[in-house]
Amino acid sequence: MKILFFIESLGPGGKERRLVELIKNLSKNSKYIMEIVLTNNTLHYKEILDCNVKVHCIIRKRFKKDPRLFYKFYKIAKKFKPDVIHVWGNLVAIYAIPAKVLLNIPLINNQIANVPNHKSNSLMGPRTSFKYSDLILANSFAGMEAYGAPQEKSKVIYNGFDFNRINKLEDSLEVKKRLNITTDKIVVMVASYSANKDYKTYIEVAKEVLKSRNDVTFVAVGGGNNEIYKKDISGFEDRIMLLGRHANVENIMNTADIGVLCTYTEGISNALLEFMALGKPVVITGGGGCVELVEHGQNGYLFEASDKENLSAAIHNLLKEPKLMMRQGERSKQIIKEKFSIDKMMESYADVYREFEN
Structure with a gap:
């Protein structure tokens, strides 16, 4: 054919x-x-x-x-x-x-x-x-x-998702060392710095969480102009990292405890697929196709666009409950194997x- x-x-x-x-x-x-x-x-x-x-x-x-x-x-x-x-x-x-x-x-x-x-x-x-x-x-x-x-x-x-892509990932400790991350916990969002991605919400929630925790680093990875958000992280530069595009982004995603996506409009996000295949719980603001990926309360949480309050509460809750993170991460991987x-x-x-x- x-x-x-x-x-x-x-x-x-x-x-x-x-x-x-x-x-x-x-x-x-x-x-x-x-x-x-x-x-x-x-x-x-x-x-x-x-x-x-x-x-x-x-x-x-x-x-x-x-x-x-x-x-x-x-x-x-x-x-x-x-x-x-x-x-x-x-x-x-x-x-x-x-x-x-x-x-x-x-x-x-x-x-x-x-x-x-x-x-x-x-x-x-x-x-x-x-x-x-x-x-x-x-x-x-x-x-x-x-x-x-x-x-x-x-x-x-x-x-x-092809699981062969994550067979030979870089050691997480080496990734953290390379990125100068010293905290125990890491939250990661992978998305372009574009108009349909809600980095404002992600950064505001990161600052809110960091007011009560000093053991977590928030990382953002993606192509586009991240300079427009630099002023928003003033005073939090050591705990909110705005990275550019990375060729082997799976290595960074694998270090995460929680995968986050803040968006206004989305189909089936490849970043969410990768977080889930890596066994991570995911927290999303914005609907669209995400509802077809996320079982609310089972492998993560799905909220309305720009819902800072619920996003912040979900991240807080997961960070203080390691067993819950592990359980939801296992369900994430299972969903990818079953449907994606x-x-x-x-x-x-x-x-x-x-x-x-x-």
Whole structure:
């Protein structure tokens, strides 16, 4: 079966990682012949080069809606003659429409990876790409609903976590030493410093907890501009660490006693998947797809966005109850194995591709 994947880049994002994991696993099966098209040459996940997959790069120029890409993608599809086009994003879904229509190739649309708080009515928006999609895939039911995807041709496939990624982690004591962390307890949030992540709440709760405890360090890890939050941690610089992006962030996450995510809108968070796979209790503010990951009171706690009071109380409670942290962490790992394993994800995609076999 020939599959043509289309995504803007393979930069360091959750959607990109999911596609790379999918291709890595499919490449083990000689049944699949794959090519991938990118619209820029960012290649964070270089392991794609070991997958025997031809990589095309059709550079999108400065203006976002570069019309030349319609024809460039069409030419690649016409030459490759795929059984299915599998797109990962709304813009690339739009660019794939002429190839889908003119060459009569089924289009799988895998763009739903978050939970937006508004719907787009643009001609270049999801409604247009959904119209031409034969199947729409989401990584959460919350995302599918928020995007207004037509139920009759939509399906949820959860992100899959590969436990092999955490087989050879750096020793936690060495990580703490490298980061100059001297406290016994560590709370970690992994998220980009972007508008839809609520670092204000995380920092305010950290300061509140630190008023009554001196044995905990709060760590934030992510790409983006963290300088805008430096003034907010004034006086707490030794206990609130705002780190940038780290290549092997799992090493830092493994040192955590508690994983936190403060967000305004979220699909299925890869950071939460990793915290849970590492056996950590998780505490979240913000709904969306998180409710499909967290069993409130069993493997962590889920509160409304910006709920500082309950977030602070939950962290306090977990820090003073080591047995509760351990019990909830064990349940976290169990949930990943039951619902979010890489094997389950692969089985679900294999089922989808079988629907389009000639």
